[in-house]
Amino acid sequence: MANQFGSKIKELRKANGLLQRQVASQLEIDTPMLSKIERGERKAKKEQVLQFAKLYKADNNELLTLWLADQLYDVIEGEALADEALKSVTKKLKKDK
């Protein structure tokens, strides 16, 4: 259930000595929602990812990458052909660029 992004922002919150209550109010969500985002039960919005980065003095791109990777993972989770598909899309990406 947990995902990379959620684990990361939980860790960052602790490292910054903040409570869910404090962070949640900054993002204008309630603490149950933040709890769910941290545990990967809900997906953060892209805009919120940037807010996390700012609050925690973390790198935008690092968090955005984890956040995107989680979404990719959701697609291939449990798929036998996951790695083939990843190769295929990586290849296509290079081609189009």
Next chain:
Amino acid sequence: MANQFGSKIKELRKANGLLQRQVASQLEIDTPMLSKIERGERKAKKEQVLQFAKLYKADNNELLTLWLADQLYDVIEGEALADEALKSVTKKLKKDK
């Protein structure tokens, strides 16, 4: 708009000398729906992917891979960090295995 899977099954349909009407009835959908799947406007169900493979005497895994890759592509389309995210998830996949 077009995607890899749609283009492939359209090509396979032609190669097998079949009309949308004929294929659609086999899959128990209407021709507008098949048209949309072929053009990437709608997503086929996994079960339908297998039906396509059977009808067109094509390889299950090849079609399933394209179909999955399209879904991955939808996630990263237009994202600046697409390749980073792909790397990240590829890495995670290897690790978990």
Next chain:
DNA sequence: CTTATATTTGCCAATATTTGACAAGTCAAT
């Protein structure tokens, strides 16, 4: 153990997205 605070869980209604179906459209060949 009891209280106080932090986090998590469960649930629900509002909203948004996806779906399947149909009618009408275009296009090419005759």
Next chain:
DNA sequence: ATTGACTTGTCAAATATTGGCAAATATAAG
């Protein structure tokens, strides 16, 4: 102008996602 193949547009029904609240469960301190 008619026919057949395919595409486009629209719609309501089904499904999924969302945000928020109330209640449950931890965690820590006295």
